[in-house]
Every structure is written in C-alpha cells, then in structure tokens.
Amino acid sequence: MTSGIAFPFLTLAEDTVTLDGLLIGHSGQPLFPFLPMLPNWDYAADIDLRISISIDMERAARDLSIPKDELRLAVVLKIGTGRGRFPRRVERAMSLVFAQDTNGSLELHTRVPGNALSGRMVVRAEVLLDTIAENASLLSPAKAGSRLWSQEFVVDLEDGGDNRFPIELVSFGQTFPNQKHVNSPWYLSWRTNALTADFSGTVRLYVNSDNEELADRVIAGDALTLQAIVGDVMLQMVGSVIDAEDLDDQLADCEEGSVGAQIFGWMKLAFPNRSISEVRRIKRNAPGMFHSSVHAAAELKDDE
Amino acid sequence: MSNVWLLPRLSDLGVTQCLEDLEVRSKSAVNLTAAAARRAKYEAWIWYAPSGGSVANELPDEIRRNMLALAERHGYPDRASEKQKANFDTDAAKWLAIHLDASLPELLRDDVWAFVTCILLQDLVIWRYPNPNRARLAGGVRNTFQRLWVRGKTLDLGAEAGSERWRLLQAPSEDAMVQIFERASIASDANLARAIAQGWVTTANNIGREKMEDVMRRATKLLRLRNQIVDLSFMSAEELEAEVQQAFNRSAVGLSLNGRDNGGMSPLMARIGRVLRAPRLGGGAKPT
Numbered sequence: 369m370t371s372g373i374a375f376p377f378l379t380l381a382e383d384t385v386t387l388d389g390l391l392i393g394h395s396g397q398p399l400f401p402f403l404p405m406l407p408n409w410d411y412a413a414d415i416d417l418r419i420s421i422s423i424d425m426e427r428a429a430r431d432l433s434i435p436k437d438e439l440r441l442a443v444v445l446k447i448g449t450g451r452g453r454f455p456r457r458v459e460r461a462m463s464l465v466f467a468q469d470t471n472g473s474l475e476l477h478t479r480v481p482g483n484a485l486s487g488r489m490v491v492r493a494e495v496l497l498d499t500i501a502e503n504a505s506l507l508s509p510a511k512a513g514s515r516l517w518s519q520e521f522v523v524d525l526e527d528g529g530d531n532r533f534p535i536e537l538v539s540f541g542q543t544f545p546n547q548k549h550v551n552s553p554w555y556l557s558w559r560t561n562a563l564t565a566d567f568s569g570t571v572r573l574y575v576n577s578d579n580e581e582l583a584d585r586v587i588a589g590d591a592l593t594l595q596a597i598v599g600d601v602m603l604q605m606v607g608s609v610i611d612a613e614d615l616d617d618q619l620a621d622c623e624e625g626s627v628g629a630q631i632f633g634w635m636k637l638a639f640p641n642r643s644i645s646e647v648r649r650i651k652r653n654a655p656g657m658f659h660s661s662v663h664a665a666a667e668l669k670d671d672e
Numbered sequence: 673m674s675n676v677w678l679l680p681r682l683s684d685l686g687v688t689q690c691l692e693d694l695e696v697r698s699k700s701a702v703n704l705t706a707a708a709a710r711r712a713k714y715e716a717w718i719w720y721a722p723s724g725g726s727v728a729n730e731l732p733d734e735i736r737r738n739m740l741a742l743a744e745r746h747g748y749p750d751r752a753s754e755k756q757k758a759n760f761d762t763d764a765a766k767w768l769a770i771h772l773d774a775s776l777p778e779l780l781r782d783d784v785w786a787f788v789t790c791i792l793l794q795d796l797v798i799w800r801y802p803n804p805n806r807a808r809l810a811g812g813v814r815n816t817f818q819r820l821w822v823r824g825k826t827l828d829l830g831a832e833a834g835s836e837r838w839r840l841l842q843a844p845s846e847d848a849m850v851q852i853f854e855r856a857s858i859a860s861d862a863n864l865a866r867a868i869a870q871g872w873v874t875t876a877n878n879i880g881r882e883k884m885e886d887v888m889r890r891a892t893k894l895l896r897l898r899n900q901i902v903d904l905s906f907m908s909a910e911e912l913e914a915e916v917q918q919a920f921n922r923s924a925v926g927l928s929l930n931g932r933d934n935g936g937m938s939p940l941m942a943r944i945g946r947v948l949r950a951p952r953l954g955g956g957a958k959p960t
Contacts, residue, residue: 373900410724411676411777444906450780451811454856457780460905482724483676486780496903513906536684543685557688564854565812572684623856 377509380517384427385495388420388473390521395479402521406489409525415480419445419493422473423466432497432516433505441466441516442498445476448490454625455490465498488525494518533573533598537583540576553582556601560608563618563628570627573601591668599666602634606662610635610648619644638665676725677774680732681783682790686717687810690790694804707736710791718787721778728775736792738767739817748799757800761820762842768817769824782811785818793817813854822853826862827869840869847885848872851892858892861905863912868892871916879924890923891916 391399392406395414406415421443429436444463450456461478480489495517497509509516540550549555558571575597577583585593609615609631622628638661639647651658682690711718720727746752746760778784789797789809797804797816807814813822827840844852852868853859871891876884895916898904904912 375901377901410721412724442906444903446905448860449777450860451782455860456856457862458860458905463906483777486777494903496906511902513903515901515903538685557684559806562807565807570810570812625856 375515377514378432378505378507379509379515380423380428380431380495382517384424384431385517386422386424386473387493387519388422389418390491390493391418392416392523402491402523404522405524409482411482411485413482415482415485415489417445417461417476417478417480417491419476419491420473421476421493423470423495425466425468425470433508434501435503437468438499438501438503439468440497440499442496443474443476444494444496445478446490446492446494447478447480448492449485449488451487454623455488456486458490458492466495485525489523491521491523492518493520534567534571535573535575537575537577537586539578540574541578543574552576553579554597554600556604558605558627563609563631564622564626567625567627567630571605571630573597594668595663595666598668599663602638602666603659603662605631606635606638606647607651607658610644610651615644634662634665638662675774676777677728677731678720678725679728679775679778679784680718680720680787680791681781682714682787683717683719683783684786684810686714687786687790687806689714689717690794690809691806694794694798707792707794710794714791718791725778731772731775732788732792734771735768735788738771739764739793739796742767743796743799748796752799758846760800762838764817765820765824765841766828766838767824768821769828772821779818779821782815782818785811785815785821788818789816813856813859819849819853822859823849826853826859826865829866840866840873843873843876844869845872845881845884848888851888855892855896857896857899863909864895864899864904864916867909867912867916868895870913871920874917875920875924883924887920887923891919894919894922 390402392402393399393416394409395416399416399418409415423441423443425436425439428441429439432439442463442465445461446458447461448455448458461480462476464474464476466474476493494515497512497514497516500510500512501508504510540547540552540555544550544555553576555574555576556571557574559565562570575583575586582593586597605627609618609628612618619628619632622632635642635644635647639650642650647658650661740748742763743760746756746763748760752760772779775784786809793816794809797808800816801808804816808816811818813819823841827838829837829840831837833839848869851858852865858865858868868891872884872888875887875891879887895904898915898919904915907915
C-alpha cells in the first residue's frame, strides 16, 4: 500500500489483496518471474506482462465498511517509463472490475510495445473504488477512483542502470587531468542548490579506475568498500544541507525521486524518529556520532 | 511495430566538458565553435543505443536546419526581446512535437537532449539564454529544447482540432508551464497536464492573467495532494475537467470572478482598498 500518506478514508488491508504472480518476458517467448533487470532488451523487443490478482471480497467489504453486494473495485494496471525514479510518462494499460460475483483471481495480460519504452519500465498494479456505494459508512471511500491498495514493480531495460545509484568507473588521470581530485579514490558530482531536481539526473559518483585495487573491489561488490564509499556520499549530501534553516520547507517541496527526497530518506535511515533539528544538534554537538551513524546506515544488507 | 530512429546521446562527462569550455570561451570572448566542429570535438562522449533501431543520420541536421530557421524568424542572431523568445519557444515546441515521433523513446532520455543542446544547437541555447546554467544544457525538465518538446507533445490537441490545435500551448504563461511540467506527478500524465492547462485558461479568462500566478500554484498543489488519494486518471474527461476547475475555483477564492475590471483597477483604487481593509485585519489605517 502507498505508505507515508494519511488517507482520509478506509483502505484495504495489505493481505486482502493477493498478487499471485507477476510474469514478464519478451513477446512470444516463455514468461518468467519478475526480475529487476530485463536482459537483451532493445526498442525492437515488445514485452509481455501477466499478473494474477485476487481480492477477498468479504474482507474488502469489512475493510472499507461497504455492503458486500454494493462493493465494486477496479484493478488497474499502469505502465510508466523514462529515466529517473519517477517515470516521465505513465499510461493506463488496462483495467478490470472486481465485484461480488467475481470468482477466484483475475488475470491481467498486456503487451507493451518496445518502441514505447525508454530505459526502464514501472509496472503499477492498483485497486481503486470503481463505483460509489449507497449504504457505505462515513469513513468509507466515497469517490470513484479512490486509491485503496497498490504495488509497484520496476524493471531496468537496456542500459537502464541509470535507475540504480548513478555510478561510473573512469580514469581520473584522463577524465579530470587538471583537477585537484585527480588522485582521489572517488568524486561525487552534485549541486547543493538543486534539491527538487531528479536524483538520477543530477547526482553522479565517479570511482577512480586508476586505482586498480579499488576498481576491482567495486566491480566485485566488496561490501566494506561500498559501505565506505556510499557512507561518504551520504555524509556529503546530508551534511551539506542539514544546516539550512529552511530545510523543512525545501524538503516539503521535493517529490519522490528528487535529490531532497533521497537525502531525507537517508536521514530517516540513519536517525530514525529524530526531527531535522535534532539531527542538526547531533551534528553540531557530537560530530563523531553523526558521522558513524550515517556510515552505519550505509551498510549493505544481504538482500540488496 | 515501427522502427525507432536512434539519436546521438551525450554522456554526463560530455555535458561537464561543454560547460567548462563555455566558461573559458565567455572569458576570452572567442566565437562559438560551429556545430560540426563541436560534434568532432566531443566525439568521445557521444554514443548511440547499440541496437533496437536505425541511426538517424539525417535527423540531427534536419532539427538544426528547422530550429535555426525559426530562430531567425524571431530575431536570431541579434539580441532577442522576451516576446521574441516566447514566440520562438512556441513555434519550436510545435515543430518538435510534430516531427520527431519516430524517435519517441529516445526523446524520453536526458542524454539525447544533452546532445541536442550542448552539441547540435548550442548557439541557439546561448541566444535564448545568454548565460545558460547546467540545467539549460544537461538533460532534464529545464533543458532548453527538452522542455519545449514535452510541452508541445503533451498540449497538442491534434490536427482534428483545426485552428484550436495549439491553444493550450499558446495561452498559459511561462509560470503556468513551469508548474505543470516541472512536477513529475503532473507532467507524466498527459490528460491531467492538459486538464490543468485548460483550467488555467478558463480561470484566467474569468479573473485575468495577471492574478494567475498564485492561483496556479495553489491549484497545482491541491491537485497533487488530491491525486495522491484519488486517481485522477481514473476519471472521465468531463469529471477530470470538473475536478480541476474546482481546484482552480477554490484557489481563486477572494479574487473576484469576471475580474477583468478588477484586474485593471488603478493603483490608487487598490491603495484605497488596502486602507479600508487594514483596520479589520488588525493593521494600521495608514496606506502602506
């Protein structure tokens, strides 16, 4: 379900809706369970998607406080594409109605033309209120289209690595020959005055391939090396903005996928349940604690 | 499915190099390099998708030829007025929206637009923005030509609309365009973007363009919040139009409808109005 939003009406519990499977593949070929990267894709390759979804209508009626015989839900499948964490273009691929007499699960099957995709594909399955019920409670959703449940999947396409942390392995001797950071192990390119800008479009981490040992460790995904690098990136970005007096206002204007939203996410990860002013005090009064808390938050978990 | 015309892409390092070169040139007042020379100089940072379409060898030149012709119609290479720049933006948005469909997925990529602005049309970028910052040259919502393509593509009402085809592109102010197209949650949904542009036009006709900046900001904020809990794209065109108009009406509360007369209120009358209101608001009675 969409988190972080206080809905002014009842929504569906997480386990009222079950996604029985999301399958993906090149059109005309066997489908396989959804993976974060679709290999061997280019514009010439259409993509097939199949999603099975079931809704426990008894529970849904209870969750929403709507009489079961009046409950009609729409299952909507949307496809987004384009660079950045927030897709540049989103279109509805299909929608089906779930009502009292809908038996078992519904299967949504769609073919997405390759020449309509760019860099990555965001698949969003959503359950909405389809029809306003006459005998619903005061807390029930009362507008067709009310968002009740959603789940999102992202698959990188072609060179869609843009959607992971933007990182590039380059020779600093060739790329930054006259810069002071030519001998630095890494360099983060970003601007402090662009918090609303798209993260993937404005932040880039360059790792110095002239240092062969470092390059080998990064390529091999050495956890401690990556933690040190990512921790430094987080420290730079959080530390550079935390002292801004109007940071609360600035972050309030930052959409999902923006530099500001990412920085705020890191702050919450490193300092859970602390306000911005509290984090600011920690940085000022206990800089060692501030630094090590951020570095600890950069630890790569086993499932990542 | 149709073949995609592949366009050149400029890496982020190429954009950085371009910005450094521009800074050096601005200090030494050396003339800008010609487009072909720029392409050769930055070759190391220009790349194409390895497969999936055909390299559009002619298209970049066609884009340059047409953008140059439009710019010349609006004053290029002489210094342009704000009105000339705005008219160029509109004409360029129309051309880009109509002629590049075969490259649609490429145009969703920032690095393609970085090539267009840094290499292909750098001289027009400098003419349009004499001191361009990175955002005008790198790909993204503020890229000089990417923003025009997105506006044209989204607000095009189609050939069947006849003389009305471009009314949503032509009417809203620059501030309104920024509010629509620099918000990913709005810009990614073409129907919502068009409905908001229409809402702007309707409301501006009622209360006057000069009052629209604050109204637009409030309305887009309301609609973004509304869209988080109700999927506005689920509504019919008529329902969406009504929902958007309601947000504009709420945002315009306190401003008189049919306010063209009020919009033309003289500074003296406005001053008197402030004096009369001030005591009720707890302020002093003296004009400010």
